[in-house]
Amino acid sequence: xxxxxxxxxxxxxxxxxxxxxxKYFPCPVELCKWTGVSNIYLTKSSSKNKILEKYxxxxxxxxxxxxxxxxxxxxxDHVSRIYTKKSDSLLPDAIYTFPSISNTNPIIKDxxxxxxxxxxxxxxxxxxxxxxxxxxxxxxxEYEKMExxxxxxxxxxxxxxxxxxxxxxxxxxFENVLHLPIKISKSCENNFYQEGRTTSEGKRIxxxxxxxxxxxxxxADYVQILAQIEMYTNPYFKFDNYMFLSxxxxxxxxxxxxRRGGWHIDGHQGYERLVDKxxxxxxxxxxxxxxxxxxxxxxxxxxxxxxxxxxxxxSVNIQDQIEKMTSKQELIYPELVTTIKTNEINFLTPYMVxxxxxxxxxxxxxxxxxxxxxxxxxxxxxxxxxxxxxxxxNPLKIKTITDIxxxx
Numbered sequence: 049x050x051x052x053x054x055x056x057x058x059x060x061x062x063x064x065x066x067x068x069x070x071k072y073f074p075c076p077v078e079l080c081k082w083t084g085v086s087n088i089y090l091t092k093s094s095s096k097n098k099i100l101e102k103y104x105x106x107x108x109x110x111x112x113x114x115x116x117x118x119x120x121x122x123x124x125d126h127v128s129r130i131y132t133k134k135s136d137s138l139l140p141d142a143i144y145t146f147p148s149i150s151n152t153n154p155i156i157k158d159x160x161x162x163x164x165x166x167x168x169x170x171x172x173x174x175x176x177x178x179x180x181x182x183x184x185x186x187x188x189x190e191y192e193k194m195e196x197x198x199x200x201x202x203x204x205x206x207x208x209x210x211x212x213x214x215x216x217x218x219x220x221x222f223e224n225v226l227h228l229p230i231k232i233s234k235s236c237e238n239n240f241y242q243e244g245r246t247t248s249e250g251k252r253i254x255x256x257x258x259x260x261x262x263x264x265x266x267x268a269d270y271v272q273i274l275a276q277i278e279m280y281t282n283p284y285f286k287f288d289n290y291m292f293l294s295x296x297x298x299x300x301x302x303x304x305x306x307r308r309g310g311w312h313i314d315g316h317q318g319y320e321r322l323v324d325k326x327x328x329x330x331x332x333x334x335x336x337x338x339x340x341x342x343x344x345x346x347x348x349x350x351x352x353x354x355x356x357x358x359x360x361x362x363s364v365n366i367q368d369q370i371e372k373m374t375s376k377q378e379l380i381y382p383e384l385v386t387t388i389k390t391n392e393i394n395f396l397t398p399y400m401v402x403x404x405x406x407x408x409x410x411x412x413x414x415x416x417x418x419x420x421x422x423x424x425x426x427x428x429x430x431x432x433x434x435x436x437x438x439x440x441x442n443p444l445k446i447k448t449i450t451d452i453x454x455x456x
Contacts, residue, residue: 075104075444078115083444084434087151092244099243103439106430108446113430119146121431125320125447129454130310130371139308144431145224151248151436155260155268159231159275159286166269169209170276180204182395183281186424188328189317189398191352191361198399199348202386206393208337209273215339215391215416218266223298227421227432229441230258230271231291236426236441247437256286259437260293267293267418274335274393274420282333282422289333290426290441294419299412300341305404306415310367311346311374314421315398318362320447321425332423334396339416341405342387348374348401355455365454374401 075083085104090096114122122141130139162170177183181201193199208215232240237255239245247253258275260268271293278285300306315332336343350373355364378385387405388394396402407413428442 071109072105072107073110075106076110078118079106079121080104082121082146082430082434084436084440087248087434087436088439089246089248089250090244091246091250095244099245103443105443106446107428107443108430110446113446114141116143120144123431123446125429127308127310127312127367129365130312130368132310132371132375139310142308142431144226147225147433149225149261149263149433149436151261153262154247154437155258155262155265157258157260157268157272157275159256159258159272159279162272162276163269165209165211166273166276169211170273170280173206173277174280177204177206181397182206182277184397186282186284186330186333189315189331190328191350191366194313194348194350194399195352197349198397199350199401201397201400202347203336203345203388203400204395205389206277206335206395208392212270212273213266215337215418218270218416218418220264220267220295220297220416220418223296225264225293225295225433227292227294227427227429228261229290229427229435230260230293231255231275231289232438232441233290233424233426234287236290240438245438253438258291259435261435261437264293264295270337270418271420274422278333278422284330284424285422288330288424289422290424292421292423292427294417294421296415296417298415300407300415301412302407302410305406306341306417307404309404309406311371311378311401311403312367313370313398313401314396315423316366318364318366329423329425331398332421332425334398334422335420336388336394336396337392337418338388339390340413341407341415342390343402344405345386345388345400345402346374346378347384347386348377359455369455370401 083104085100088099112123116122122143125142128139128141182204232255234255237253240253245253258271296306314334317328352361355361426441428445430444430446434440
């Protein structure tokens, strides 16, 4: 094992390398709509040029970006770099689409004033699952927890309220919405206020409200329920957390997965997600809901000792290592592969190893997948969906992650 002094030096050098590899450049005209600057509304017209310049700047390697058409881009991200034994090849590039959602007549919900039905359901869930993973207080991400039983925990099925429409009846209108922010943190609210940022109606953007585009109106009560569960179970939610909504709604072809396959975790914090001085964020809290082809899970305790002998784990393509290690165990214990419950709300932690399920039938299957993440991390990946109600949260990065080790 390395001494603490060597580890600190390695982390310092790694962070310096990571920062120097980032390039800043004005966003090309054909991609400007992806930054969301057209949806920034300001009370102070004098600051407009400065604000637009800030959010119309990209970080990363533009040559790695693949423009497929006016509404679709692709490039490799940390999941694309997983080499799966199942397909005997790397997973395909990440593909991001630009959904056309509006800022007019938004659905705005106050998390302090829920409907009684919603509050009662959330309270009953919080009480029923007290002293479970649902009420674990978020802590900074640690690789050690993947080696000490955290990866053995299963997703928690929380039921589904009878007063909501069934998931198959929910019209989302979009094939793909990714990491759409619908709630911001208190610090983000303060930043917006200092910039003179407002909604299109000229109102202050607040941390204790949910901002949902009108096209996603049918999800308003569902999202409000999850917000109330968080209010009861997560002490950081109201002031420190963002809420991000993702939707995948399309047909899954035979022998294909709805979302890219490969064993991986959501919420890993390495080079692609380092913050100031290499400090880790509090772990994300994730809720998923689907109607068919439920996500697969594998209970997995890891041993990263061999990797630690040569590398700082932040510098390693850890998702590829997770795929390799889990696939070996799956061959030995295939019976341990389980799935989440369909048509129910499922709660996950970032230490749960999972993958998309393959459609083994001979016909396409219509699958609807809805994910909501509560996180202190504000997201800045180019390709994520900008909320047009208040515009971008950060300048965006093309996350190609060129400075991590590929371990054979």
